[in-house]
Amino acid sequence: xxxxxxxxxxxxxxxxxANFSNEKTTVSEALVKTSFDSLFEFTGTQSFRIEGSITGRxxxxxxxxxxxxxxxxxxxxxxxxxxxxYLGKA
Numbered sequence: 429x430x431x432x433x434x435x436x437x438x439x440x441x442x443x444x445x446a447n448f449s450n451e452k453t454t455v456s457e458a459l460v461k462t463s464f465d466s467l468f469e470f471t472g473t474q475s476f477r478i479e480g481s482i483t484g485r486x487x488x489x490x491x492x493x494x495x496x497x498x499x500x501x502x503x504x505x506x507x508x509x510x511x512x513x514y515l516g517k518a
Contacts (some may be wrong), residue, residue, distance in 0.1 A: 463500025465518040470494045472511035481505040 436443055469490035470476055477488045480502030487506070497518045498506055507514050 465497045466500055466506075466517040467497050467504035467515040468496055468503075468506055469513045469515055470496075470511060471513050476509075476511055478509065478512075480504065 468487075469491075470492060473487075473492055475488065475490050477486060479486055480499060482501035482505075483499045485502065486500060487498055487502075490498060491514070495515070503514070506512050
């Protein structure tokens, strides 16, 4: 009887893992192309600058009440900011 442990280890560290990372990139690119913009309003008192976690875009809210369109993929991270109010799809 042969040991399957070595085959499992080869599989985990071999071509299967490399193919998975390529698939992940493809899915991310597809999301960037099909996402919807969201609208956010700044509720703070001074200006606020934040980088989108997916696209890397810089969003600069200049004053209280300033509204910006945010790329749909970045909107989830911006929803966590307490000085930003999500207003829905743009």
